[in-house]
Amino acid sequence: MSAEVDLGGRWRLHPQVALRPERFGALAYHFGSRRLSFLKSRRLLDVVEGLEAAPDPIAACRAAGVPEAELPSYRRALATLAETEMIVRI
Amino acid sequence: MRLVEEFEAGLAAPICITWELTYACNLACVHCLSSSGRRDPRELTTAEAKAVISELERMQVFYVNVGGGEPTVRRDFWELLDHAAAHNVGVKFSTNGSRIDAAAAARLAASDYVDVQVSIDGATAAVNDAVRGPGSFDTALGALERLAAAGFERPKISVVVTRQNAGQLDAFKAIADRYGAQLRITRLRPSGRGADVWDDLHPTAEQQRSLYMWLLEHGEEVLTGDSFFHLSAYGEALPGLNLCGAGRVVCLIDPVGDVYACPFAIHQEFLAGNVREPRGFEGVWRDSELFARLRAPRSGGACESCGHYDACRGGCMAAKFFTGLPLDGPDPECALGHGERLLAARGAEVAIPAPAVDHSRVRPPARPPAKVCDENPLADFLARA
Numbered sequence: 001m002s003a004e005v006d007l008g009g010r011w012r013l014h015p016q017v018a019l020r021p022e023r024f025g026a027l028a029y030h031f032g033s034r035r036l037s038f039l040k041s042r043r044l045l046d047v048v049e050g051l052e053a054a055p056d057p058i059a060a061c062r063a064a065g066v067p068e069a070e071l072p073s074y075r076r077a078l079a080t081l082a083e084t085e086m087i088v089r090i
Numbered sequence: 091m092r093l094v095e096e097f098e099a100g101l102a103a104p105i106c107i108t109w110e111l112t113y114a115c116n117l118a119c120v121h122c123l124s125s126s127g128r129r130d131p132r133e134l135t136t137a138e139a140k141a142v143i144s145e146l147e148r149m150q151v152f153y154v155n156v157g158g159g160e161p162t163v164r165r166d167f168w169e170l171l172d173h174a175a176a177h178n179v180g181v182k183f184s185t186n187g188s189r190i191d192a193a194a195a196a197r198l199a200a201s202d203y204v205d206v207q208v209s210i211d212g213a214t215a216a217v218n219d220a221v222r223g224p225g226s227f228d229t230a231l232g233a234l235e236r237l238a239a240a241g242f243e244r245p246k247i248s249v250v251v252t253r254q255n256a257g258q259l260d261a262f263k264a265i266a267d268r269y270g271a272q273l274r275i276t277r278l279r280p281s282g283r284g285a286d287v288w289d290d291l292h293p294t295a296e297q298q299r300s301l302y303m304w305l306l307e308h309g310e311e312v313l314t315g316d317s318f319f320h321l322s323a324y325g326e327a328l329p330g331l332n333l334c335g336a337g338r339v340v341c342l343i344d345p346v347g348d349v350y351a352c353p354f355a356i357h358q359e360f361l362a363g364n365v366r367e368p369r370g371f372e373g374v375w376r377d378s379e380l381f382a383r384l385r386a387p388r389s390g391g392a393c394e395s396c397g398h399y400d401a402c403r404g405g406c407m408a409a410k411f412f413t414g415l416p417l418d419g420p421d422p423e424c425a426l427g428h429g430e431r432l433l434a435a436r437g438a439e440v441a442i443p444a445p446a447v448d449h450s451r452v453r454p455p456a457r458p459p460a461k462v463c464d465e466n467p468l469a470d471f472l473a474r475a
């Protein structure tokens with residue numbers, strides 16, 4: 001399923017989603033769907049916060065310093081966030 | 091660190107916080123976890139409650155579970171609800187339904203930030219009313235009808251599983267479907283007045299196993315508030331965090347502002363502080379000694395050698411505490427039967443901690459002896475049921 005999400009183009013946090021930083025990463029809460037998700041690293045939090053300023057999510061990963069080898073796992077995490085509409089296309 | 095270990099070490103703010111707004115209640119359910127009945131004159135004022143909401147907003151506590159008592163009997167209930175919504179704190183409130191008239195239902199349907207949970211503890215009036223009082227079943231269904239008529243989407247029906255209703259799970263599901271509601275089933279714990287009736291009301295081992303099977307089958311559609319993780323030891327782990335969140339990701343603010351580690355642990359032993367202190371709720375959550383202790387690595391005691399420890403983690407702290415079992419051992423309802431053996435071996439000298447706070451209107455003069463209880467406190471009810 002996740003593999004099918006096309007992560008091209010510009011994305012951002014859904015306007016109804018709030019992020020709460022935690023030691024392990026962050027909680028993401030969607031006030032519309034009342035869904036709670038976990039961002040499981042601080043770097044993923046940086047990536048999500050940097051989405052809007054980046055031309056596409058992969059560029060946001062690079063800007064946040066995600067090593068090349070970890071890009072696939074970050075891509076999966078972002079795809080999951082896209083499926084649950086925690087992040088949306090601009 | 092695995093996520094569950096991160097949670098055990100505590101978060102910057104709770105994920106699941108219960109706020110009992112008042113000890114006043116028009117019902118007198120025999121198993122009430124907060125021993126509610128009469129209002130406490132020291133309950134938080136409107137201004138103090140609003141200050142708590144501001145703190146929750148600042149701490150990014152995204153939603154609170156509001157209960158009581160019956161929260162809607164507070165005269166400022168609607169004011170507080172609106173205030174919370176305006177401050178990005180979603181509210182999920184539990185009610186017996188008695189005050190959800192057409193106007194209240196319409197008001198709730200108009201709000202985006204409110205979830206409603208109507209409690210029933212039997213799928214038939216006989217089973218429900220034996221525990222919650224005469225007429226309470228019809229009252230609850232009436233509220234669900236009015237919510238549906240007002241267009242309130244997907245309220246929740248909240249059920250505490252007991253020996254008397256454990257066979258009615260499908261019937262509860264049918265009721266929920268009939269009202270377009272979502273079913274939420276939770277565990278009966280020996281907390282508050284629940285301690286008086288636990289011996290007679292808590293599901294048998296046989297029923298626990300059936301419950302576990304039922305949850306495996308319906309896990310997706312039914313909410314449990316993660317309350318049955320101790321049943322994971324029957325087989326595969328149930329979905330959820332599978333940990334005791336007390337003081338780590340869970341806490342309770344009671345009507346007088348006292349902060350306890352968990353809504354099922356209203357006892358001096360688990361009292362962390364009060365929101366009226368200068369450090370406020372945030373300070374209590376971050377700095378209380380009790381919470382620091384609960385977040386420190388703990389031994390699993392007798393459970394550590396158990397093959398199911400990873401998912402079960404020794405079960406519920408409150409259930410152990412209020413049955414007089416060691417906190418670092420098996421749950422009284424341990425799926426392997428260790429709890430039952432411990433309960434049976436419990437000597438008369440074991441002092442069962444009594445709840446420190448009791449607002450019941452009527453209460454039996456003495457608590458029944460812990461072990462062999464000849465006198466069934468439910469005898470009257472059961473005869474009628």
Ligand code: SF4
Nearest residue numbers: 334335336352406408
């Ligand atoms: S004490 Fe029991 S009810 Fe409270 S958080 Fe722990 S497991 Fe849950």
Ligand code: SF4
Nearest residue numbers: 323393396402421424
């Ligand atoms: S022995 Fe402890 S960990 Fe094992 S199933 Fe029983 S309560 Fe759970």
